[in-house]
Amino acid sequence: MRQVIKGNHAVSHGVRLSRVKVISAYPITPQTTIVEQLSEMCASGELEAKFIKVESEHSAMAAVVGSASAGVRSFTATSSHGLLLMHEVLHWTAGARLPIVLANVNRAVGPGWNIWADQTDSLSQRDTGWIQFYCESNQEVLDSVIMGYRLAEKVMLPVMLSYDAFFLSHTSEIVDVPDIEQVDEFLPPYEPEFRLDVNKPRMFGGMVGPDCYYEERYVMFRDALKVLDIYPQVCEQFHAVFGREYDVVEEYRTEEAEIILVTAGTITSVSRIAVDRARGEGKKVGLMKLRLFRPLPIERWQKVLGNAAKVVVIDRDLCAGLGGVFASEIRSALYPLTNRPVLFSFIAGLGGRDVTPEDVEGMINYAAANEEPETMPLFWGLKGDQGGNHAETL
Amino acid sequence: MQKLFDIPRDLMTEEELMQPGGLSCQGCGATLAMKLALKGLGERTVVVIPACCWTIIIGTYPHCTLQVPVIHVPFETAAVAASGIRAAFDVRGEKDVVVMAWAGDGGTFDIGLQALSGAAERNEDILYVCYDNEAYMNTGIQRSSATPPGAWTTTTPPGAIKEEPKKDIVKIMLAHGTPYVATASVAYPDDLVAKFRNVRRIKGTKFIHLLSPCPPGWRIDSSQSVKVARMATQANVFPIYEIENGGYTVNVVPEKKLPVKDYMEAQGRFRMISKEMLNAVQDRVDRRWEQLLENSAAP
């Protein structure tokens, strides 16, 4: 049923529809309304789940490690510092092969305290072994929760879905909220092969020596790669039930594009407008929306971006000493190609600063006007000597 | 006749939930503690183990000495992982399964205290056991806030012997309103087994502080573990008592009162303790024992 709901509420619906049984959460802006809505749902009985009101995010993740190990579908949500605090346990969850879904509201990292949209938080967790999705709309957020469980429970790896603070979390959009019976068709109950069971006692997470650890990690690596095969199947099934499609990337007007934009999150919506305008002006510009980030869909990216002359990556994140994370990953994905496009890495929108279609147009024009590849990122809209619409170079 | 322990022979010889072949040091108090605890708990138990000696004792992948389900969890998280497991077992309708967090003193008094406090405040229906060998033994004998004053550890070497008193974990738990808080010791095995058997009937958070001597860390011969634990109780350094909903019961009243000095002289780790500190400890121990007797006498 179509409703006008905020992104956080979309998450709550997704959790309810997925018949999650154990939730743990610790409040942090701008995730709080997820937690509040889930509390109400549990209290009213709309959602039959245990809600553990933990005393920190580290504990929030540890609690669901416990419940998932006991074979029960589990969920938590956080943002920014909460995610960072969970870091140790994020590694643990993935290493323990637990199919937990975590909703992360992309928020900037302090100091200074900043509660607005920024993707540094989830990107800094890219080594933890979690499957990572970036969502562009509230519909996508809701659907990603449900798809997330299906995928996670098939490959036994946790799924982190990220979406922008306030732009999605607190912004209302039209969302088709499915019926729970429909979801039941798509998402069967969670019955893992191995779980804590007094009838079949086993030990989970035991100490591993140098003679065994390597292979354990290798198996995990192989299983992570399986996502690239399994996810398309999940998508097909999802499409069959709900009629919506979510590929690992979405190509927008990339036919014969000379310049392809790469974006993740709400910047994608803004960039579509810029692409349309550019095409209107006869420029061969396209857009690759980046949805699946881990595991790295290298072949797909190579296929989509390989034939373009120029690639413009917009990073709403910054890694000191490296630059934009998306850009860096795309560079390494394209490295094996004999003919590589020129890559322009733009930093924009940090800490919730607005990125407008004009900004994106400016970036497209910059790329169009320059041939030499830049090694350093281009800081779009930085307050400096020149005003506004420009790229600050180092 | 000898004061025999009130543990039926059948219980000791029935199918073992803890098997040999584990990696503990000779004379490990924590190993003996787990053996006895499982005798009281039975097979419908899940054990949650954070980083501690038992991470190693239990065996290397893919083998395990326990015949109950076990999960290893990160260091700080024993109490909250147990909370999650409790929620899951309740969801599955297995409310009789005891979820036991089995943590060392480091993982309880220090790094695990936050999660423990959270779980206790929520009155989670879990059993939290702190097997206390009074230092970070697994990492090579470093001091924790459970290390008693006067004790040598690698981070309280001669010249910097620990001065701070041992954190009173029982009082901390009582401050949370925890319905059942108890101490136990490997030297009093029937009391220990009975306490673990008893937890099933109590809803809410149960906390057991269990003294587990460590031969390498306490500088005692491996054969002395049980004896030194007994001396700790005889000296009133580690009294055995339980508090259920605020009502105190002292379970062991030593027949003879051992001077704290004798208890300390039996262990190499106290060799550096000064006379002043020893007297201060004896004082504190005496006052606490008197208070305990008073509390247990109150209606």
Add this chain to the structure above:
Amino acid sequence: MNSKRRSEPAQKHELRSWYDYPPMNVSLGNMLHNKTGAWRFIKPIYEDKVPACQNACPAGNDIEGWIKLLQKGEYEEAYWHLKREQPFPSILGRVCFSFCQTACNRSPLDECVGIRELERFIGDQVAPSLAHPNLPGYHGKSLAVVGSGPAGMSAAYYARLLGFHVTIFEALPVMGGILRVGIPGYRLPREIVETEFHRLKNMGIELRPNTGVGASVTIDEIRNTYDYLFLATGVHASRRLGLEGKDESHRVMSGLAMLKKVALGEKVDLGQKIAVIGGGNTAIDAARTAFRLGCRVTIIYRRSENEMPAHPEEVREALEEGVQLRTLAAPARIELDDDGTIRRLVCCEMELGPPDESGRRRPIKKEGALFDVEADCILTGIGEIPILHYLNNMATIENGVIPVDEGLKVYTKGSGKARIFAGGDIIPIPHTVVHAVASGKKAAIAMDCDRKGTDYSDVLEEIALGDGTAISFSLYMGWDPVNPVTQNNRIVVDSEKIVYDYFGKEPRVRQEIQEANIRKRSFESHTRTFTADEAQQEAGRCMHCGRCIECDNCLIFCPDMSVQVKGEEQFGYAFDYDYCKGCGICFTECPRYAITMVDEETSVEGDNFQLSTE
């Protein structure tokens, strides 16, 4: 083994390739393949040892063994077990010095176990007519026992069990030696002694009272008639007072002589007031006997009361009954009339000087401190000496006693068929009944070795008990101990080895004793035997030092699950050496030192009774 282990047997899961790995870190099996026994450098073994009581007993009485049987209610089995090392429980249960009780490890806790009373109970339980089980036949060698006191009785008993034809010669008309004519009836009723001889006779031992060697028959005769001789004629003469002038008359007699007369039913003429000289058991016995005959009695002893060699209980009971005691006094002079009656007994006060060779302080006469004691009769109890003239120079005599080798063999002179051994008070051993009994046992074994041609010294190595002189007849015969557990017969379990934390105080069951007023005129036994309830209660105080009682401490405290209960019908436990790490907790927490830590290289067999390397 009946301790069960759940799940699969030991199996190491090898993960040879990445595709062997389970999809997540989850265990596949147990750790039983990890045989932690390889870590050991010392290991525990179950090994019963010698309790302090048995070690202190000159006869090596296996007290713990028969107490265990008593506790099970197996009184007859307890009786026969006791008899293995000490054949006369009803006697020793009344008169023994009870070295066992002095050494009992229970004393530091509360009070020693009343072992003597328990022995009396066991002895009294069994009907006199009960036949001795498993009596062997005869191998043809004969033994003449000269003297029917405790040493002779004991030698006769054990020699019979070793297949000898035994004859006991006794000069007096009644059998029993000092037991019958030295110890008064209120301490040892004559029926008890007679019953023992009844038993000996039923075993096929020939009794010949009224047949004194050196009187009815000569030593040379029996020396040539029998294959073996055991001399056990005891000490029936008394030391003289040795005072100036005449100190002998019918009114100055040895206490022993008086006791003998009373025991044989003869009349004694003692007068009214008696002075008894001496502080040993003979003096006390004489004093209390005289008192019961109606006399007023004063004991005169030259040292202080604390130093009296008699049993403190005896002294106390005598004083309760009304016997007077004058310490630090000694007779100086006796003035006799011509007809032998005593005109005056002059005594001197004594004081204690420096210690003499016995370690006790020497009494020294105080100058000018003389005083009179009224006495119609003087009984001496200042020491007993053997009468050995019957030997007719057949044996060496030194200091009035017969020296013997370690096998109690006499250094004989002259020739004759018999091998000659001696025991009891005529050889240089302490003068107690139990020492005499022990010597008889030892001699019987030595004679048997001689008969078989084996070296007694070698045998002694194998049958010695503890760190004293006691030997074990059970070991000589290869009989099983009560516990089917490896035995170490040399290590003694003293109080340092007991873990007192495991024992609570329990009051000793007091043996009832008649009130002084009632008993002081009676020759009846004034103590009664324990009831079965009292015996069980007192036996319950035994800590079973050095002997496993299956208390389960080791089973409870082993951190490595390496103590296994043997099973339904079998006794005790076995160590699982595959996993035992040798930590030693079982050893420390065994309340009674029934586990030994031995070097890892020591070979250990299951149920064989072999000595460990000590």
